[in-house]
Ligand code: KG4
């Protein structure tokens with residue numbers, strides 16, 4: 001039974017290859033979380049094909065929204081506002097969600113709220129940790145982003161560090177392709193690494209000159225490619241599990257080291273991780289060990305809330321809603337939207 005004063009956000013997410021809708025109550029309670037993944041469709045191409053992603057979103061979006069309402073046991077009448085990811089992401093994919101949200105908002109006369117995708121990832125931490133409040137530091141590691149963020153308040157961020165080249169997830173996907181694991185690379189490297197030795201090959205831990213918090217993964221990716229080439233030239237059989245585990249360890253070492261440095265320097269007592277790569281089992285274990293050692297409270301969303309979903313957009317949308325943020329019907333997809341911008 002919902003109370004009149006309850007705020008129910010219907011959230012829509014379609015920035016990449018997941019068509020998702022969710023109903024979130026009062027910012028932290030997920031009443032439904034429907035995700036229709038296109039991964040199988042893109043696997044044969046070795047990565048997300050934007051045109052196919054947009055078409056598939058169009059096919060699925062109405063059904064996914066209906067399911068989200070049904071599972072939450074509510075109708076559009078019960079919904080307080082519609083939240084939608086409007087960037088960053090693939091422009092054609094984003095437009096499908098944005099158009100659907102605008103249409104529903106207009107037809108049902110409900111406020112519309114455009115949400116930043118990365119703000120959504122960060123907000124995923126509020127779902128299972130109802131006592132978590134800003135300020136805290138958050139490492140966002142996804143297919144398109146690697147950001148170390150100071151969450152100063154709800155919707156108030158300062159970027160402390162970011163990747164100068166490849167995102168962490170992008171590096172996972174590229175290395176997976178190079179060792180023949182296919183797409184999506186992250187989960188496959190995660191799995192095969194369990195059988196490998198992370199100390200087998202010494203891959204570089206990149207430092208960015210002049211910044212202790214920025215990241216660079218393109219050198220590591222090249223080092224893996226060079227290693228594979230030299231094995232081929234010398235006719236040495238490649239142990240895929242060792243390569244995957246050694247690469248993964250190199251990524252994690254850098255992520256943990258830079259995060260800890262920032263947490264200490266800025267004096268944060270709470271640290272959260274977010275984004276698809278945050279579902280990596282070794283990364284989660286490494287942060288758990290490091291945070292226990294340094295007595296930092298660690299928050300890590302369940303894997304289903306790390307990879308793309310609409311519940312996180314509903315949470316972020318709620319905090320924008322209570323602040324009074326509303327979008328107009330001129331809301332457009334912004335493929336390279338910066339965090340903190342509107
Ligand atoms: O957050 P997300 O679902 O979409 C973006 O906003 O980009 O992140 C997708 C990325 C992909 O690069 C994928 O390979 C990576 O997250 N990923 C993982 C794992 N699961 C997904 N990376 C490492 N280990 C995983 N278990």
Ligand code: ZN
Nearest residue numbers: 142276307308
């Ligand atoms: Zn994402």
